Each structure stands twice: as structure tokens, then as C-alpha cells.
Amino acid sequence: MLKSHLIAQLLKLLAAGLLLISFAMLSRRRTQRLITLYAWQGAILFLSTCLVAWDAGLTELWYSAALTLILKVVAMPWILHRLIQRLGAQWDNEPLVNIPITMLAGLVLVIFAFGLAQPITMMATTITRHTIGIALAVILLSFLMMITRRRAITQVIGFLAMENGLFFAATSATYGMPMVIELGIALDLLVAVFILGIFFFQIREQFDSLDLHHLESLRED
Amino acid sequence: MELLLVLGFPLLGTLLLALLGSRRFAAELNVTISLATLIAAALLVLRVIRHGPLLVWHEQFFVDPFNVFLVALTAFVGLTTAIFSRPYMRIEEHHGRVTPNRLRLYHSMYQLFMGAMLLALLTNNMGLLWVAMEAATLSTVLLVSLYRTRASLEAAWKYFILCGVGIAQALFGTILLYFAAEQTLGHEGMTALLWTHLNAVKAHLEPRVLGLAFVFLLVGYGTKVGLAPLHNWLPDAHAEGPTPVSAVLSGLLLNVALYAVIRCKVLVEGSIGAALPGRMLMTFGLLTAVLGAFFLWRQRDIKRLFAYSSIEHMGIVTFAFGLGGPIANFAALLHMTLHSLTKSSIFFTAGHASQAAGTQRMDGIRGLLGISPTIGWGLMLGSIAILGMPPFGVFASEFLILTTAMREHPWATPFLLIALGVAFAGIFSKVQPMVFGESDAPPLPHSPALVPVFVHLAMVLALGLYMPPALAEWYRAAARLIG
Numbered sequence: 166m167l168k169s170h171l172i173a174q175l176l177k178l179l180a181a182g183l184l185l186i187s188f189a190m191l192s193r194r195r196t197q198r199l200i201t202l203y204a205w206q207g208a209i210l211f212l213s214t215c216l217v218a219w220d221a222g223l224t225e226l227w228y229s230a231a232l233t234l235i236l237k238v239v240a241m242p243w244i245l246h247r248l249i250q251r252l253g254a255q256w257d258n259e260p261l262v263n264i265p266i267t268m269l270a271g272l273v274l275v276i277f278a279f280g281l282a283q284p285i286t287m288m289a290t291t292i293t294r295h296t297i298g299i300a301l302a303v304i305l306l307s308f309l310m311m312i313t314r315r316r317a318i319t320q321v322i323g324f325l326a327m328e329n330g331l332f333f334a335a336t337s338a339t340y341g342m343p344m345v346i347e348l349g350i351a352l353d354l355l356v357a358v359f360i361l362g363i364f365f366f367q368i369r370e371q372f373d374s375l376d377l378h379h380l381e382s383l384r385e386d
Numbered sequence: 387m388e389l390l391l392v393l394g395f396p397l398l399g400t401l402l403l404a405l406l407g408s409r410r411f412a413a414e415l416n417v418t419i420s421l422a423t424l425i426a427a428a429l430l431v432l433r434v435i436r437h438g439p440l441l442v443w444h445e446q447f448f449v450d451p452f453n454v455f456l457v458a459l460t461a462f463v464g465l466t467t468a469i470f471s472r473p474y475m476r477i478e479e480h481h482g483r484v485t486p487n488r489l490r491l492y493h494s495m496y497q498l499f500m501g502a503m504l505l506a507l508l509t510n511n512m513g514l515l516w517v518a519m520e521a522a523t524l525s526t527v528l529l530v531s532l533y534r535t536r537a538s539l540e541a542a543w544k545y546f547i548l549c550g551v552g553i554a555q556a557l558f559g560t561i562l563l564y565f566a567a568e569q570t571l572g573h574e575g576m577t578a579l580l581w582t583h584l585n586a587v588k589a590h591l592e593p594r595v596l597g598l599a600f601v602f603l604l605v606g607y608g609t610k611v612g613l614a615p616l617h618n619w620l621p622d623a624h625a626e627g628p629t630p631v632s633a634v635l636s637g638l639l640l641n642v643a644l645y646a647v648i649r650c651k652v653l654v655e656g657s658i659g660a661a662l663p664g665r666m667l668m669t670f671g672l673l674t675a676v677l678g679a680f681f682l683w684r685q686r687d688i689k690r691l692f693a694y695s696s697i698e699h700m701g702i703v704t705f706a707f708g709l710g711g712p713i714a715n716f717a718a719l720l721h722m723t724l725h726s727l728t729k730s731s732i733f734f735t736a737g738h739a740s741q742a743a744g745t746q747r748m749d750g751i752r753g754l755l756g757i758s759p760t761i762g763w764g765l766m767l768g769s770i771a772i773l774g775m776p777p778f779g780v781f782a783s784e785f786l787i788l789t790t791a792m793r794e795h796p797w798a799t800p801f802l803l804i805a806l807g808v809a810f811a812g813i814f815s816k817v818q819p820m821v822f823g824e825s826d827a828p829p830l831p832h833s834p835a836l837v838p839v840f841v842h843l844a845m846v847l848a849l850g851l852y853m854p855p856a857l858a859e860w861y862r863a864a865a866r867l868i869g
Contacts, residue, residue: 284594285565304558308551317543324550331557338565343579346513350557353520357550360524364531364543371536 172220173292179213180296183333184275187306190326191271191313192264196254199322200245206329207237213293214336220292221340229341233332236351241325241358248362249318252369267313271306278302285338293337300337303330315376317368321361328354388433389440389447389508391426392457395419396501400494407490413472416493420461420468423500427461430454435860441510445580448510451863452719456645457507459723463637463730464500466838470734471496471630473832477741478628480831483533492532492628499525499634503642513579515646516553516560519610522639523549530627541622548619549610556606556646562599563653566591581649588656600654600663603647604670610643612697613704614674621685624693625746629737632689636696637730641722644700648707648868655869660710667708672798674701675805682812687746688736691816692729695772698809699725702802706787707868709794715865717786724779724846728772731842735764738834739820742827748816753825762821764839769817771846773810779849 186206193199211233218226282298289297304327311323328350335342342350399419406412431454434440440449449457475492478484484492499522506518523546531542560579567578570587577583584591609616624632651663678698685691703725706718738761743751755762771778784806791798 281598284598285562288569288592288595289565301558304554311547311551320547324547324554327551327554331554331561334558335561335564338561339568342513342561342564346511346517346579349514349517350520353517353524356521356524357546360527361546364527364539364546367531367534368539368543371534371539 169220169292172216176213176216176293176296179209179216180293180299180333180337183209183213183303183329184299184306187303187326187330188268188271190322191267191306191310196249196316196318196322197246199319200242200249203245203322203326203329204238204242206326207233207241210329210333210336211238213296213333214341217291217293217336217340223340225344226336226341228344229336229347232347232351236355237329240355244358244362245318245322248365252318252365254318267309271309274305274309275302278305289338291337291340296337297334300330300334303327303333306330317361317365317376321358325354325358388426388430389442389449392423392430392461392504393501393508395423395426396497396504399423399497400501403490403493403497407493408486412489412493413468413475416496417465417468417472419497420465420500423504424461424465427458427504431458441582445577445582446511446514447508448580448582449508450867451860452648452867453507453645455719455723455860455864456641457504459726460500460503460507460638460642463634463726466842467630467633467637467730467734468496469835470633470737470838471628473835474629474734474737474741476832477830477834481741484628488532488534491528495525495529496630496634499529499639503638506642507645510581511579512560512563512581512584512649515649516557519556519607519643519646520553522642523553523610526623526627526631526635526639529631530623532628532631533626535626538626541619541626545619545623548616552606552609552616554606555602555609559599559602559604559606559650562595562602563650566595566599566657581653584653585656588653591653591657593658596654596657597662600650600658600666603650604663604666607643607646607650608670608704611640611647611704612674612700613670614677614697614701617674617678617697620697621681621690621693624696625687625689629689629733629740632693632737633730633733636693636733637726640696640700641726644703644707644722647704651707652868660869664708664710668705668795668798669708671701671703671705671708672801672805674698675705676701676801676808679805679809679812682809685816686748688740688748688751688820689733689746691748691813692732692736692772695809695813696725696729698805699729699772701805702784702787705798705802706790709787709790710869711790711794712862712865713786714790714794715868716861717783717790719861719864720849721780721783721787724783724849725772727842727846728768728778728780731839732765732768732772734836734839735761735768738830738836739765742830743825744827748820751820753823753827754821756823756825757827757829758834760836760839761834764836764843765817766821767843768839769813771843773813774806777847777850778843779846782850 214230278301279298307327434454502522527546571578612620682694706714740746774780774784
């Protein structure tokens with residue numbers, strides 16, 4: 166029982182770390198930093214999935230942890246790094262408006278997420294059930310990041326972080342989705358990043374910038 | 387076996403056309419593969435009619451009257467759009483808007499898109515449904531940005547981000563659904579995401595979780611249906627992508643997304659009762675229909691005009707599904723079919739019309755009857771059909787929806803009538819000057835393939851005049867399944 170208790174405590178610590186990283190992402194300007202944070206998020210996901218797998222003794226979860234390590238800690242950050250290097254955007258500073266207000270909005274979202282997750286937490290039987298609220302909060306915070314940022318790459322990192330939150334929600338509430346589905350989701354994600362990579366180059370070629378301010382000509386006239 | 391073929395042909399097509407898509411005969415190959423898919427789909431339909439619902443491959447695939455009719459429709463419109471796209475894309479190449487390499491991408495992604503939609507329709511696994519919807523989104527992102535102009539890149543970006551966020555909500559909904567199912571069905575055996583299993587135990591699923599799941603699923607898949615207020619991507623993607631893509635987006639993808647919503651609704655209704663999901667669908671549907679109709683007025687681009695008309699019609703269908711009951715569901719399914727056929731035929735003619743006039747702006751398109759009587763009449767008849775004039779079939783389905791609404795939820799009728807009336811005046815006043823009048827535009831370099839337009843319109847007309855009893859029985863069976 167002591168082992169189980171310790172694991173539960175560790176998982177809560179990791180979940181708190183995940184939430185902290187999401188807030189850090191909201192306030193970071195430099196694209197390079199954001200990618201590093203994204204990789205850290207992946208690492209935490211990997212660790213927590215490992216812990217859950219150890220505790221529950223599920224082989225499937227070990228595979229899914231390995232998938233997380235390969236995809237979210239190594240492959241995706243590497244691809245993103247290469248991309249911004251090729252684009253020469255690694256030292257870009259993004260102007261941010263009103264960090265305090267964004268942070269406050271983030272806090273409200275976290276409270277909202279915990280309220281929403283309450284009934285699910287009550288019913289779940291998993292060791293990770295107390296972290297469902299945090300998973301939902303991570304999803305909502307990434308959403309907030311996508312809304313407040315104007316750079317194409319940042320929006321994509323927000324999108325990927327949102328997927329991290331979803332993955333965390335799946336492991337917290339249900340010990341993960343069936344393997345086939347996880348593979349499918351991972352494949353879709355990888356393809357999405359490739360397509361977006363191509364897209365960045367096209368956008369820059371057309372607009373000479375990755376700032377999405379230029380992408381506002383299609384409106385109702 | 388038939389099922390394997392239905393899914394196999396588009397996949398084979400994706401690979402083949404990725405290799406050969408830039409050749410001269412690629413368009414013909416595209417048509418051939420689409421034809422093969424349609425034949426396979428027809429065989430599947432026959433089999434389901436003869437032997438009843440089908441559950442194969444470790445129960446991963448499920449075919450019942452509800453989805454088999456959408457499979458047939460998807461394969462059919464897929465073929466006609468491929469036929470239309472052959473001369474259309476040649477003319478675009480002639481005008482220098484696409485290169486042979488882009489055509490390769492176009493053909494390959496076209497087949498991938500068809501394959502993803504068919505997979506979404508046929509799968510029994512709610513997770514796989516999500517994966518297929520996402521794959522359909524990704525393949526169309528590349529299609530929308532095919533011309534690589536500023537506007538098309540912007541449209542594709544908007545499409546990707548909005549639908550990506552939307553579909554992430556749907557994934558969360560799916561996770562919640564899985565969570566609820568796991569409590570009843572258990573983690574072992576991986577049956578907890580299979581729709582048939584969920585359907586069997588839906589009465590025992592935890593209502594609070596399912597209610598929450600439905601909100602996420604509706605918002606998520608609803609984004610792809612084009613439900614207001616998340617419809618912003620739709621007009622841009624339709625206007626800036628190549629016209630065959632607008633036709634399949636409007637005619638097929640919206641249907642498939644709505645299909646996903648309805649599959650979820652059936653499950654949720656079993657748990658929390660029909661009241662809440664029904665009311666949500668009705669509210670979103672009415673809002674979408676009214677908003678779509680009013681936005682029609684402000685459009686100057688011909689493809690945006692009809693994109694908003696699609697939004698309006700999707701709103702009406704969603705509303706009808708929200709009403710529920712055998713008659714409203716019957717009408718909704720019928721309306722889905724008719725809208726697909728009519729709207730794709732309108733996009734076919736609108737595409738050639740803007741090619742002939744050299745612009746998509748409606749004030750630049752004049753005297754279509756003078757340029758080509760078939761394009762002119764095609765657009766005119768298509769518009770009349772989509773506006774719900776008798777004797778076209780859309781009249782019948784809209785009439786059924788209206789009368790059911792009057793009987794069950796009278797408060798909704800004025801909104802529906804306003805939407806229909808505003809859309810009527812909006813579209814008619816804009817189409818009429820485009821069709822009649824004088825024009826000095828040069829003829830098109832390749833003769834357009836307008837047979838699909840008239841085949842579609844003839845089917846819509848035929849369904850308005852006389853519905854074969856077998857087909858009516860089929861629709862009724864599908865409507866019963868939805869409950």
C-alpha cells in the first residue's frame with residue numbers, strides 16, 4: 166500500500182508540474198523556449214504514464230508511454246526545432262499583450278476546469294483520478310494560448326499542447342484509450358505537423374512573415 | 387469483402403495517383419477509381435438489403451441502413467465530382483493556376499479524402515471515427531491551399547486551426563464516452579468504444595458524464611458541420627479551394643460530420659433521455675439556419691454565396707434531427723441526400739461560370755445563358771431546386787420538416803420560415819442577373835462536363851415527384867434506427 170500511496174503522491178506532483186508548464190507557456194515570448202517547454206510537457210507525460218503503468222500493471226500503458234517518449238519528447242520537438250532553424254525564426258520575440266490579464270484568465274479557466282471535472286473525479290476508480298481536473302485545465306490553457314498568440318508556430322505549439330492535455334485526460338480517467346486509437350491519433354498528429362511545416366514555408370513565401378496579422382483579409386464584405 | 391473493396395479502392399487510388407497523378411491520364415484514372423468505389427458501394431448496399439446489418443472484422447466495422455445510404459451517396463457524388471473535375475482542372479491548368487505537380491497532389495488527396503470519409507462512415511469504433519475525421523480534415527487542408535495564393539493559404543490556415551480545435555473537443559468527448567463505457571463494459575477486450583456495444587448498454591451509462599460528453603462531441607463535430615457560431619472556416623474554405631473540392635466539402639464532408647453527431651446523439655439519448663440533446667440540436671440548428679440565411683445577402687463571391695446556403699441547410703437538417711421522431715428523421719435524411727446532390731451540382735456550374743467569366747465575383751458574371759446555355763440553365767435550375775421550389779425534392783423534405791415543427795414545436799416555425807424566405811430572396815436576386823443578360827466572355831478552352839449536373843438535378847426532381855416504395859422503406863428503416 167505504501168508503494169501505491171507514494172505513486173499517487175508522485176503523480177500529483179507531476180500533474181502540478183504540467184499545469185505550471187502550461188502557465189509558463191502562456192507567458193513565454195521566445196519560440197525556442199516554447200518548444201523546450203513543450204518537450205518538458207512530453208517528458209512529464211511520459212513519466213506519469215510509466216508510473217501509472219507500473220502501479221496498474223498494464224502492458225498496454227508501457228507501449229503508450231514509449232510512444233509518448235518517442236513522439237512527444239524526441240520527434241516533435243526535433244521537427245519543430247529544425248523547422249524554426251530553417252525558417253530562421255529561433256530568436257524571434259513575439260510581442261505579448263497584457264500578460265497579467267492572460268494569467269488571470271488562465272486562473273479562471275483552471276477553476277472552471279476543476280468544477281467541470283468534479284463529477285468525473287467522483288466516479289473514476291483510477292489512481293490518477295484527482296488529476297482529471299488538471300488535464301482539463303491544460304486543455305483550456307492551451308486553447309487560451311492559441312487565441313492570444315498571433316504567430317503561426319506558436320499557435321501550432323498551442324495545438325500540440327492541447328493534444329498533450331487530451332492524452333493526459335485519457336490516462337487519468339481511463340488508463341488510456343485502446344492502442345489502435347492511440348496509434349491513429351499519433352499518426353494524425355505527426356501528419357498534421359508535417360503539413361503545417363510545409364505550410365509555414367508557403368505562408369512565409371507569400372507574406373514574408375509568419376505573423377498571422379497578414380492573414381486577415383478574408384472577411385465578410 | 388465488399389467493405390474491403392469500398393475502403394481499398396480509395397486507398398489504392400491515393401497511392402497510385404501519388405505516383406502517376408501528374409500524367410495526362412491521371413484525371414481519367416481518378417474517375418475510374420471513383421467508379422470502382424461506387425460499384426463496390428453498390429454491392430455493399432445490395433448485401434445489406436439482402437442480409438441485413440453487417441458486423442465484421444472483430445466488430446470494428448458496422449453497416450446498417452443509416453450509414454450504408456450515406457456510403458452510397460458519398461461514393462456516387464465522389465464519382466460525379468471526379469467526372470466534373472476532369473475538364474475543370476484542365477481548364478485551370480490552361481489558365482496557369484495549377485502545375486502538373488500540384489495536380490498530382492490534388493488527385494492523390496482527393497482519393498485520400500474519399501477514403502477517410504468512407505472509413506468514418508463505416509467504422510464501428512468511436513475512436514477510429516475520430517481518427518478518420520481528422521484524416522479527412524488534414525487531406526482537405528492541402529486541397530484548400532492548392533492554388534497557393536494568399537487568400538487560399540489564409541483559408542486553409544483558418545480551416546486547419548478552427549477544425550483542429552473543434553475536433554480536439556470531439557476527442558475529449560470521445561474520451562469521456564470511453565470513460566463512461568468502461569465503468570459498464572470494463573477495460574478488457576477493448577469493446578468499450580464500439581458503437582454496437584455502447585448502444586446495447588446505453589441505458590446503464592452514467593448520465594452526467596454522457597451529458598458532458600455530448601456537449602463536447604456536438605461542439606467538436608458541429609464545427610465540421612458548420613454549425614454557428616463555429617462556421618467561420620466554411621465559406622473561406624469553399625471559396626478559395628478548387629471548385630471540385632468545394633463540391634465534395636459541401637456535399638459530403640458536412641454530411642459525414644453530421645452523421646458522427648447523430649451517432650453520438652443516439653447513444654446519449656439512451657442515457658439521459660431525448661429532451662436535452664434534442665433541444666441542443668434544435669437551438670444550434672435554428673441559429674445556424676437563420677444566421678446562414680442573413681449572411682447570404684452580404685456575399686459578393688458566388689462560391690461564398692452557396693457556402694452560406696450550405697450552412698443554412700445544415701442548420702435545417704440539424705434542427706430536424708433535433709425534433710426527432712420517425713417523420714422528422716425521415717425528412718432530415720431525405721434533405722441530407724437532396725442537399726448533397728443539389729449543392730454539388732450548383733458548385734459544378736458555379737465553377738464553370740466563374741471560369742468563363744474569369745472571376746468569382748458575382749457582379750463580374752453576367753449572361754451565362756449567352757456563354758453556354760447548359761451552364762446557365764444548370765445554375766438556374768440548381769438554384770430553384772435548392773430554394774425548395776416544387777416540384778424539386780427539396781420542397782418535399784422542407785415541407786415535412788416545417789409541418790412536423792408546427793405540430794411539435796410551434797415556436798420554431800417562424801424562425802424556419804424567416805430563414806427560408808430570406809435565403810430565397812437572397813439567392814434568387816443574385817442568381818437571376820448572372821444567368822440572364824449580355825456577355826462577351828470568350829468560350830472555355832475545354833468543353834465542360836455538365837452531365838453530372840443534370841443527372842443530379844434529375845434525381846432531385848425524380849425524388850420530388852415520386853419516391854419508389856423500396857427507397858422510402860429504406861429511409862424509414864434508417865429513421866427508425868436514429869429513434
